[in-house]
Amino acid sequence: MTKFKRAFAMIITAVIVALGLTACGQSTSKSTANQNTTTNVSAQASVRPSKNAWKHSSEKKAYPNMKLSKKNWLDVSIKKQRVYVKNKAGKVLYTMLCSTGNDDGTPRGTFHIQKERGSHFYNASSKEGANYWTSFKDHGIYLFHSVPVNKAGKYLMKDAHELGKVANSHGCVRLSIPDAKWINSSVPTGTKVFIH
Structure with missing residues (x-):
């Protein structure tokens, strides 16, 4: 029975992630929250x-x-693309494009890093994917991930060169390759994510 439950859970997770990655945030939902968004100007x-x-x-x-x-x-500034x-006091420890x-x-609001994460995905309908993805909302729908890749796994240069300059994803938060890899491997499940 344990093997059956484990297999069933893996199938359900795979279906949810596949459906979520297909959308990768194409449907939007908004939530608002008041948070301390003080930033360190030197950072x-x-x-x-x-x-x-x-x-x-x-x-x-x-x-x-x-x-x-x-x-x-993690404090995500849509206006600044950062x-x-x-830390707990709001001091900036690190800044990412x-x-x-x-x-x-x-989506705007307060979320938390979820358990769903992986090394690569590809969405055939949007003809792009990414590496080092980590879910923060709707279990595989909204993600932190690298700049996008094509079907062959090659980075899409036009989008990659716009990192930190232009809001150009379908709703996910695109990052540099090392930054996405760090979030994927080092940011614990349950970590607060505030997006404004």
Whole structure:
């Protein structure tokens, strides 16, 4: 019976993720919340978009150790196209370039990192996919992930070069390859995500 339950759970998870990745945020839902969104100006100034920013970590310093504090959280600024890793007091620990959803496609509000994550997906209907995806809403619908890839797994240069400059996703939060990989491997399930 345990094998049956495990197999059933895996099939259900695969179906949910497949359906979610098909949409990757194409339907929008909005929620609002009041949060402290204080940003560290010096941290913002040090992270600027460049043509090849999508290949590198957004900052030259090490990523924060998320295991040291369960109170660290992710602050996504749609206006600035940035993701800030903040501590409990709101101090910016790390700043990442991002590209959020065009046409107001990224949901606003408070969410949490969910257990669904993976190394790669491809959506045949939108003819794009991404690497290092991590769900933050609707269990596989809204994700943090790398800049997009085509069916062959090659990065889409036009979109990649716009990282941190333009909101051009279907609703997910696009990141540089190393930044997406870090969130995927180091940000614990349950971490707060505030999007405004």
